[in-house]
Amino acid sequence: MRSPPDIIRIALVQMQCEEDPALNLARAEKMITEASKRGAHLIVLPELFKTRYFCQWEDVRHFDLAEPIPGPTIERMQQLARQSNVVLVVPLFERRAAGLYHNSAAIIDANGALVGVYRKMHIPHDPLYYEKYYFTPGDSGFRAWPTQVGKIGVLICWDQWFPEAARLTALRGAEVLVYPTAIGWHPHEKSTWGDAQHKAWEMVQRAHAITNGIFVAAVNRVGHEGPADGGLDFWGASFVCDPFGRILAQASHDREEIVFAALDKSLIETVRRNWPFFRDRRTDAYQELTRRYIGDMP
């Protein structure tokens, strides 16, 4: 590719994940190839796209699903990135060492180079999201990686809820912040809380776009996984929004699809000039953000 284009054509691969990792990989490759043919420069897969969301169960055998980075999957994706001339964000269950596993994402440039690895910093652990059993919290910090389409920030799922993560990624110079995700409803809660949960998820990420003056994209999976009388209904609804928080494109709640959007980077400059939050941050008064709680101080 050329120097960073003024317009990034992004594609989000909203997919359903099968039991067999080989099928998921093949499907992801097919969808990446399609997105590339339809003009995408930057293509993002959902969190842990190669497997079922195995964190519904705490089972030591699931560690067999992990792979090193680089490793077979990432090397194959590097080849695909080079062939298709696209930047890829590829989430993976990473085996970093014996007994040391991460929920990670590889950032692969359009020439096939592995630019970096983001390791999920905030790890959830709640009913059917038993991630603290599998994943060591990342030590990658919050970063933005230079690629042929521009500086890309990557955070993963639970990170979505932490404004600190979005802010630090933006301060690193990210122009677009992508969130590979696996979030769904508990079927028994869906009628009572489902709408509010989805709305809150979307709203918080759009707020990150606004408060930081950057593009934000979330890529979720779809479909039911787990027992018929329980499990999780992944809610899809992958979307892209601009630095004003306006949604540019959005997927359904229940279908596999590719979400396309054109990100005009000049909007970052325009929005930040008119709402210059970076000018006015009180960097002298934020030290206590590194504290756990201060409400119990005298």
Place this chain on the structure above:
Amino acid sequence: MRSPPDIIRIALVQMQCEEDPALNLARAEKMITEASKRGAHLIVLPELFKTRYFCQWEDVRHFDLAEPIPGPTIERMQQLARQSNVVLVVPLFERRAAGLYHNSAAIIDANGALVGVYRKMHIPHDPLYYEKYYFTPGDSGFRAWPTQVGKIGVLICWDQWFPEAARLTALRGAEVLVYPTAIGWHPHEKSTWGDAQHKAWEMVQRAHAITNGIFVAAVNRVGHEGPADGGLDFWGASFVCDPFGRILAQASHDREEIVFAALDKSLIETVRRNWPFFRDRRTDAYQELTRRYIGDMP
């Protein structure tokens, strides 16, 4: 009043501000009395409620509008709080010393005690919002004040856009975070940007409620101020939302009115148990939030 009630009955006084400060004060007192009679425990006035939004002009004579805290207005409000048995948040253009002025808010308990003064930390300075001329950035830090209805966090207007401010206030134990505000449209921009501006403003504050698991309330003024062919159209739309970001009550864009809502504090516990962001914050990885920018680092 008694010990902090499980339900806080809040009232937001959305008002129009006249040229004459005495009229604004009288109107605020009348609306506070009405809100109290209708059952409010906590009543919040809009930013700089006693004056026109004079920051549209840089004029040295406007410093005459400032008052000390405590001073005539705050003492009168302390009396009213005691008489009506309500907690009040009273914004004021504060003269702290010769040549030292703040955009402040007094927190007055239901027994009339002056519990604290918040001094706006983030100061804007953009077309028709020339606040850096008048107001020294606050040195109060981000606080939550104990009152007879519970712990109240106070931030002012431009602070709304900074997740750091909301987070630090929540970490101090705030149960409800109130934002006295004076925000409006530039009439010439209204048709192009107006809807997106209002939506972004609302969304960012609802996101603070979600990411911190607290109630949030914004109190704006209404009406046009300034020359007929320019000036600002203050957009009202004062609202209260719950820790899930759901709007409980919301005012019109163009009328004086009092917004009432009942805040059930038990929802804070429920929401935070289900989305335990405070459990998972990476306090070890947030140091660089005190930096201005790090995107130019190697």
